[in-house]
Amino acid sequence: MFSRHQKALAVLIDPEDTMPGASMTQLMEVVNACGAAYVFVGGSLVTHNHTDAVVRAVKQQTDKPVVLFPGGLNQLSARADGILFLSLISGRNPEFLIGKQVAAAPLLKKLGMQIIPTGYLLIGEASSASYMSNTQPIPYDKTAIAVATALAGEMLGHRVIYLDAGSGAPQPVPAAMIKAVRQAVKVPLIVGGGIRSFDAAYAALEAGADVIVVGNAAESNPTVLNDIAGAIKTFGSLNIHK
Numbered sequence: 001m002f003s004r005h006q007k008a009l010a011v012l013i014d015p016e017d018t019m020p021g022a023s024m025t026q027l028m029e030v031v032n033a034c035g036a037a038y039v040f041v042g043g044s045l046v047t048h049n050h051t052d053a054v055v056r057a058v059k060q061q062t063d064k065p066v067v068l069f070p071g072g073l074n075q076l077s078a079r080a081d082g083i084l085f086l087s088l089i090s091g092r093n094p095e096f097l098i099g100k101q102v103a104a105a106p107l108l109k110k111l112g113m114q115i116i117p118t119g120y121l122l123i124g125e126a127s128s129a130s131y132m133s134n135t136q137p138i139p140y141d142k143t144a145i146a147v148a149t150a151l152a153g154e155m156l157g158h159r160v161i162y163l164d165a166g167s168g169a170p171q172p173v174p175a176a177m178i179k180a181v182r183q184a185v186k187v188p189l190i191v192g193g194g195i196r197s198f199d200a201a202y203a204a205l206e207a208g209a210d211v212i213v214v215g216n217a218a219e220s221n222p223t224v225l226n227d228i229a230g231a232i233k234t235f236g237s238l239n240i241h242k
Contacts, residue, residue: 001038001065001067001082001114001116002116002160002188002190002210002211003188003210004186004187004188004189004210006210007205007209007210007211007212007232007235007236008036008037008038008210008211008212008232009034009035009036009037009038009211009212009214009225009228009229009232010036010037010038010039010040010067010190010192010211010212010213010214011027011031011036011038011039011040011213011214011215011218011225012039012040012041012042012043012069012192012213012214012215012218013027013039013040013041013054013058013215013219014042014043014167014215014219015041015042015043015050015051015053015054015075016043016045016050017043017219018054018219019050019053019054020053020054020056020057023219024054024057024058024061025061026222027218027219027222028058028061028062029061029222030218030222030223030225030226031062031064031218031222031225032061032062032064033226034225034226034228034229035229035232035233036064036225036229037064037065037211038064038065038066038067038211039058039062039064039065039066039067040066040067040068040069040084040213040215041054041055041058041066041067041068041069041075041077041080042068042069042070042071042075043069043071043075043128043167044071044127044128044129044131044132044133044167045071045128045132049074051068051070051074051075051076051077052076052077052078052079055068055077055079055080056077056079059079065081065082066079066080066081066082067080067081067082067083067084067116068080068082068083068084068113069084069086070083070084070086070104071129071132072100073100073103073104073107076104076107076108076111078111078113080113081113081114082113082114082115082116083108083113083114083115083116084116084118084120084160084162085101085104085108085115085116085117085118086101086118086120086162087101087117087118087119087120087153087158088120088121088122088133088135089119089120089121089149089152089153089156089158090120090121090122090123090135090137090138090146090149091122091130091133091134091135091136092135093133093134093135095133096133096135116159116160117157117158117159117160118158118159118160118161118162118190119149119150119152119153119154119156119158119160119161119162120162120164121138121146121149121150121153121161121162121163121164122135122137122138122164122165122166123137123138123139123140123146123163123164123165123166123173123177123193124137124138124139124140124165124166124169124170124171124173124193124194125137125140125166125169125170127165127166127167127168127169127193128166128167128168129164129166129167130166137166140171140173140174140177141174143174143176143177143180144180146163146177146180146181147177147180147181147184150163150181150184150185151184151185153185154185154186154187158187159187159188160187160188160189160190161181161185161187161188161189161190162189162190162191162192163177163178163181163189163190163191163192164191164192164193164213165192165193165194166193166194167193167215167216168194168216169193169194170194171194172191172193172194172195172200172203172204173191173193173194173204175203175204175206175207176207178191178204178207178208178209179207179208181208182207182208182209183208188210188211189208189209189210189211190209190210190211190212190213191204191209191211191212191213192212192213192214192215193213193215195212195213195214195217195228196214196217196224197224197227197228198227198228198230198231198234199231201214201227201228201231201232202231202234202235205231205232205235206235212228212231212232214228
């Protein structure tokens, strides 16, 4: 589903924050207009089972692939096109390395959606994801640790590496870290968290991100997606002949 040779924007919808209704309709109008490639659905905090309703509403308003980004077993939906089958390889909590995956595997096999084995790394400061998973993120300045972790994830068979600064992060994953990880691994690289502007998006793309994920910023101000998508278009036009 993802490729090293095609830069793309994914919009993350948290079913805890955005429910079917006027706000989602407004968001999806911008998603369709700006040229986003994917819609991710999921989040760290799971208090209500709204995922299926949100996926259904999204599918009614776009033909873009809908990919689950689950925070738990109740964030699944048979309506989705695929799922990021996450293993939190930056942490040492066995439940998020393999435990929850074992519990989910039989159900996912029955659902028949595309499974995308993903090495997931939390970067930066404490976030909702690090709190809920009881793990410590890799500090922004520990590039060597991020590189070794991503490389191990690739060697273990993950088909995607995801660097995430977390929901509402004060700053995005550093460009130097993205670049170092990109040079170390061959699989597609997803980067999210703290990307709120054209410049931040362009810096991540230039460093080697293949897919940029925008969540909180899009939910609070959907028009920011136009700036992020503009960075992807600008990057593509400037590098098409290189």
